[in-house]
Amino acid sequence: MRLLSVLITICCLTQSWALHSSEAGIVDWHKPLVGVPLYSTLSTAPAFHRISEADGRTHSVVLTATASNVLAALDPVDGTIAWRHIFEANEHVIAYKQHGNVVATVSGSGGATLRLLDATTGHLLVERCFHKLEAGRLFEPETLGTALAFDNEENGDTYVLSNAHILRRTNAKTGEVVWGWSAPDQASLVAYSRLIATSSTVYVVGLAKSFTSYTLHVSAVSAKTGEFITSIDVPSSITNGLTDFFVLASNKHPQVKPRIMWLEGGAIKSFPLTPELKETPMMIKGAEYHKIVDVGLSEHGQFVAIKEDGAGRVIRLGEDGVKVIWEFAESATSKQYTESIYSGGLDKDGWPYIARVYWSHISKKASAHILAAHLADGKGLVTGFTLPFQTSDHGVITHVAVDIANPEEFKVLARLFLTTSTGAVQLWQQNELQWSREEGLAEIKVAELVELPEKQVVTAHAGEDEPVGERLVRQLSDARDFPQYALNFARRFVTGSYASVSSSVAPSANASEPLARDEFGFRKVIIAVTARSKIYGIDSANGEVLWSRVFGLGWAAEVGGHIIPVKIFVTRTVNDGGAPEVVLVTQRKASNSLVDTVIFHVNPLTGEDVRDPTSPRDGLLQGLDVIAGPLVETYMLQLGPSNVVVLLDEFVQVHLYPNTDEIRDAFVKALPSIYLPLRTGPPKHRQLTGHQISPKPEFTGKHVAQPTWTLSLPPSEDILAIIPRPREPIASLGKVLGNRTTLYKYLNPHLSAVVAGSSVSCSLYLIDSAKGTVLYHVVLPSTDGACDIKVVLAENWLVYQYYDGDMGGVDQAKGYRIVSVELYEGSGVDDKTRSSDLSSLSNKSTAITTFEETFVLPRAISTIVSTATTHGITMKDIIVASENHQIQSFPRRFLDPRRPKRKPTNEELEEWLIQYDPILPDDPKRVLSHTYQVVGTKHIVTSPALLESTSLVFAYGQDLFFTRVAPSNTFDVLSEDFNKAQLVLTIAGLALAIVIAKPIVRRKRLREKWYDQ
Amino acid sequence: MRIPLGLLALASLLLSCCYPVLALDLKGRIRWNEVCPGIGDLGQAKVVLDNGKLRGGVTRDGSFVIPDVPAGTYVLSVAAHDHVFDQLRVDVFETETLPEVRPYIPGTPLSPAAVVTLPYPIVLAPRQRNDYFVPRQSFNLLAMFQNPMMLLMLGMGGLVVAMPYLMKNMDPAMLQDFQKRQARIGSLQSSLQSGDLSGGLSALMDTGEEEKPAPKQTTPAGIKHRSGKGKKR
Known part of the structure; x- marks a missing residue:
């Protein structure tokens, strides 16, 4: 008996659910994303970069730093990610610059770290830290005070300006600092922000604050030695210190001195840079200018100046000085088109081009004009085309990067890389869309999985009084497919190719049938809402976007x-x-600082507006302003057959959606059982207050929530998170132990976990949110003054993770800890209080027994969640997103807090308990994301499939990843390893043996009867 | 016009001025081996101390630098997607310029420290490559016959076939004895199958006394065999 149970245990532990290599990419999918490009400053904005290979050919990549803190290279041919370099969350990417086969990037506040990356592969070549992250200066914007330049003459050394006053030259091969120069005033007077390197001298240009504006200040430093040459104040007055000055150089004419260009009182002025800094400022005459735009060609001697009337002029630095060379026709501000976006690009030979892109309100198309200043014998050539840009799907164009090919004298071909306000990036070759990436999906804020309806079998025919002839024809045509069906049936019967749990549920490529679920309910639609005003419906079978809508802003x-x-x-x-429906609750922040709470009500299958089904699908999705003010709390309440969204405004008044008479009546009836824990008080000192809703509406016609209890936390603690127990089906109310006693699960529906923290420690509470009783409390160490505790609450099981960096404890080991706590009713075994149905006013509702145990987690995690299944029969696993970009599952069996600390007894073995081991096994077979690098996961959603054994997992944050897990193996379907052919063959063989043996035996019997007696 | 250029934190300025004395740049290298031959295989990886606040990226030649490590005891680990590395215990001292590096087994107490010290700069070798997949269990004849249950079954089958020959070669006295025992068990089994437990038990008990009827019961089987053989000849 004992041996048997040991065997069973071993079998159960070894035969865990894991993925076969053939299932990778079939049962799961992964959409790598880079994030929305940071287009607001030139140093991070997308740009084309041409890389020369050893054999003389070139290929391009689109480089960009993104809002997801990634430096990425996209292949312009097909839009795939060539490479991406992921930065840590506390170290923002500030600037990048490309030079040959190297991309230099600076990250961290003040420009803390320089990295050199291989432009083709993205491999890290050099990493050099200049100062600690906390020693970095905080500028607004962050990119200010940092600049990058390459040494063009020699081996491509890098010049880095950091913290607005320190200039360093670093070796391109080793990353060693060749020399460093620090401004004597430590940036207290002058904040440097621009940098230009010539072969002999490096100039740093900054601004000094004067009475009402800024004054230019230039320092010249020797490029060879880092020796300070001289510095002067350029007499100037600049109002916008961010955009109104830059340094212009012309690398086609190295003898031309670089110049500082700035805008001063509507005039463009320039100051030539020589090592002695002895020149005098000059002014470009001719017009009043509104602003100057660095289009990314400052090293190629061109920029755009916008006149007072909005018209764009191209100004060039050439051998003959700074001159206006072009004015774009019809570029003045007009009601017929939007403000133009100017962008510079280069061709293969390094000639500069300037593109002007605008949206025409009349033709409803985007237009692009490309200026080639050097063509047509230097007179300049403009080519243009229109782009059928889908503004209803992608919002407006916010940034353009351009790449030019000039195959013939008068032929200019452009590739435009567009970034849109909804977060899409697109590549257009002339007027044709090559590819489009929905990078907005890297910023999903909320997501939900919605079940699909069953496939509709079409059986409609014309009715009763159908003529015989027609009916015969119809039936014959219906029967036409019968032979094929019969053949299929026979084949299916023999080979056993039924619907398989490890097959793809994606629809076939040419299927135009409506959305329908598969046999096992693996296919759902993921509703994802991004921070960039867009809602997506994503097919969970393959990650394709089924539909998307852009939100309207209402008033x-x-x-x-x-x-x-x-x-x-x-x-x-x-x-x-009927059709499923989702309600999205949002807050709208208008630019005039007014906040409203807006509800969007959509059909998740089509993206149709439920409130107004007649509204066009390609228009904006308009919401309903339910509260004219901010939202405090919202949740969904089940009232009889329908679900109601309950919203509380800042005066804790209750708003219902939908708001009909029946729902109001049902809500009043349900009021006594509604308890709301709300965060109250000023920020940093928030307290938890329980509320109940008054049965009678106030004079405003609204119910008001009234405080019933307050959780008195220490005054230094601030409430960071409230995690209510999810409403999920529970299959068993207790756990039967090996000695035939039962532990009854504590299933109080009002159970909530509360994370609170001060600068020195963190607290985790389990409270009964109906009356504010603390059921469980633990104090955890905080890491560097922050509380980073990940909590998951499921059934009667609480799991939390924290970092223990304390060396003074009993175990004296630093590391990540995961604690598993189980709550049971009463004072021990067989003590039943019926906690799931018990009135929260009963004293017995707080009688609990806890079991807890701590384990060592192998690495840091960013989120933690438990699996969910239809009926809750299947064991729950813990799924985490770990720091090395994996989605990993940890089985419940290992996290059982009742694991004995000695050899398990027979009774414990019957419960399948295994001996306690502090280390959770880090099994690569349980890495759900296997070879995929799932970057930046912030949330994981689990959702039940129709199959009880299987739970669907969707991870988002940056990359999207979807898979399915079976924590207790797929016990409800035949194993994939089941060999049906073998079974059929064996049965056939046995049948054959019977057929052969039967006459032989009969003959033998007969003979025995005749001869033997 | 909203650039607070003057927003220069004095405290951070002071920090940056007087820090570098106590801190140390922790240097090391990943030794490429057959498990991981280069950066292309490893991908973007970082070497972290404790909870990742102090870290350094692994460059193309395998080297890494963790800058500005203050004095203290740290656990060094490598965060790579596909490869497993050892963890190390690193002690950085205020007075000495070189840190002490020791092997560390995760989950064990940090003190007492391991006696073995490792050379500095740190050299780490990838231990193994993660294998995420389980092989599919396909029908394999050889594997099937390697299964102990299958072997047992084969042995039984062999015995069944070989039994008549064995019996033929047996000494007649022994054979009779054997057949007696067989019959007893056979009767027990048949009575158990028919549900007559007491009958079966009594049969088992009785057989000791009544030796006579027992051979009678078993003879048909014996004769059958012999007669069968005899006929064939």
């Missing part, structure tokens, strides 16, 4: 604003009959 459209998604609720599923 705020006139002043501008943005929409922050708060929560998403599935108010109707297919099981409730």
